[in-house]
Amino acid sequence: MPTPVRQMTTPPHSYAARLEQLAHLHVPEAEAERLWRDLSRHRRELLRRLGRDVGERVALLDFLLNVHPQRVDATIIETTALDAIERRAISDALTGLYDRGYFEHALKRELERCHRHGNPVSLLLLDLDGFKEINDEFGHRVGDKVLQAFGELILKHLRGADVPCRLGGDEFTIILSDTAQAEACTVAERFRADVESWFETHPVCGQFLEVTVSGGIATAPWDASGQDQLYALADRALYEAKRLGSNRIVTTSGTAHPGTPAAA
16 A cells, blocks of 8 residues: 655745755745645655655655656756655665566656657566576575566666666566667667577576576557557567567567577
């Protein structure tokens, strides 16, 4: 059940002073009061999406950067404040990637951009092959180290605009902004190959492990325009990658990019 959001109290001196304190934002008092009301609504919306209250500062920065960036020149917000779209509030504790709650928020935002501007967005779902067997044989400590290394490899292959998330267990996803399916395939295949080669040459807790990844890709607006449908199509492509023998990337068009031959 979502944690109740504390009411945003009226600033003790002025709305403008409070905004300056929170984000080094300088606006007239009348505009500051309107912004504060918008911020209160946005904070409640983040509570609904993420299941927890992120606080005034995080809500304000997320609102300015992702909802109404035209309201403010981001250069007036200090670097430490930008970092405080507090990854801790919206991140997976083990890998440092975004969590499922933020994934749903970010995918909705990217699809809205896609509909407004016509820029494609590709959704890549990833699943580690045989991860349960690794956990069963070597224990959860080794399994956690595998997940951490996998998260670091994801970050190595992404641009700043892409959104990497851990959905839970050994399931991950990447929202590839402004990326058509062919380009998404290239990124995914390069990543798949890197995962296979990295674990072949880097022991985890003293053990060389056979770790590979399968992936499925769906792309808006061509495959689907809605969030649930896009996810379902990417998930179907991922299932097909597993069925074909794992360690491969499959797209909604049925194109497979295998790392190993499918089992006969």
